[in-house]
Amino acid sequence: MDITQCHRTWLSTYYVKLRIFVGRILYDQPRYKGTRYGSRVVQIGPKSLLKRTSIVEAKTMALVSRLTSLPIPHLRHVWVDHNVQQDGRQMCWVVMEYMPGRTWDQAWPDLSSKERDKIQGQMRNYINQLREIRPDGLPDGYVGPVGNHHCWDYKLDTSQAYGPFPSLQSFYDHLLSTAKKLNESIASRIHSDLLNAALSHSPSSQSIFTHSDLVPRNILIHNGEISAILDWEQSGWWPYWWEHSKSLYALGPLTEEDRKLWSSFVAETIPLYNLELDLDIGIYEIVGPQL
Template sequence: MTFLKMRVFLYKLFTQPRGLRQAWLLGSDVVRIGPKVLLKHHGTVRPTEAFTMDFVRRQTHLPVPAVHDVFLDRRGHVYIMMDYIDAPELQAVWRRLSLAQRSAVVQELVTYLVELRALSPPDPNAVQAVDGGSLIDVRLGSEPFGPFAAVDDFHMYLGHTIIHDRLASNHPYAREALERCRHRTYRIIFSHSDLAPRNILYKDGHIAAIIDWEFSGWYPEYWEFTRTFDSSSWIIPEFWELFKAHFEGQYDDELVMEHVLSAEMTR
């Protein structure tokens, strides 16, 4: 099916009352169109996600679905047409895996991350999306934020200054960790930022795809570590422990900082 015919089909699919009977609904934001195509279409999807997927596919060996098309409807909602990957989420099969299989898949994931983290940023100081624009992350609310010219500006947005002002009275247990963070210099690293087991597709003993790149971008080097804790530790604690054990750096002080920020700041 050509892209023109596909777009005509999609128009009919979403404008005719029974259109959705022609497709398979996989969730609130994705529709499977035929055996090989997936359409992501909820109201907060941005073209940046498609740019990110294409960037990672071109620059690394990470298994990322190929993007075929990106377009907007009359309301300005973004649609991303990509490969459908016929594999279950790691979250769905985790309990059926042996300890050796669990360890192997996490090691494979971390190997991919080493490659991702080796990419050179276009600006070694800036916190930004792959296209140089704003970022999004559920950790920071529903609105886009940034870009930031420097890590200190990003930390200011996160609320680090507020936390340090309240440090003595509210968080004495975290004082040493927070002070160490305050005086560190961080490299800018490309991060997926939502490596929950639900975003890793698993088949035949290997990672079939890493999906949902909407939160990705150029961040301080600890960001992947702390965000993986937030997105996975309470769902599958064993996944987080294996991830932490194999990750190339340990950022326990930064994890304390994120916990304190979450306790103090709401958006």
């Protein structure tokens, strides 16, 4: 499917509204109640979901499906309204495959040790596959999403468009800009330490393809294995340490026990860079939860 050629017409607008109306009557929508997706993800058939999202997510899912073996929903239809943008992003409706399973936090306590080991191995393999995806035609160290679009990440300011960035250094300039206004000396030291840490990595590995929202609600488990990885709208090439940091951010309403279990899972599956993680924490001690 050439997503860029899919335009939303008046006919598809009414079709989308009708599918939402009927879907909410026929299906209970239990997976999305009480989450930030509840207003824009609707089950519309036994094997189909309708989601309001950005065109970047649709392009990302198509790319990841083509280049990896990750279990992600198959895209069936995409409607784009080229006159509608949100937070600087081109929005669309997508019909995608409904994937079976329970979210990680629902399923993990019931799994055997053997099943847990298998799932941890699967996740390590999937992370490694993602890290092999390179931004064709873009410079080494590029930070941004598929298609050279603007960046969008819940950890950063989502009220306006920014980026993409041609290098890790230019991204760090943006990342530290607010902190430097609040505490010049500490922010400058963090900036310098981040750049020095990056020198131990080759330019091509300073930014790597990252899901950027690998949290329990976005991992489905079915029959003792990962059945789906969901929600790709924040994905792209981010700093090599970003995946681990983001996997511990905005976890949602988890119990304290679930948070401990999740932290252990992350430690076993996602590469950890202790220095960079400490520096990242230092940034948020200056600026608060959102840049």
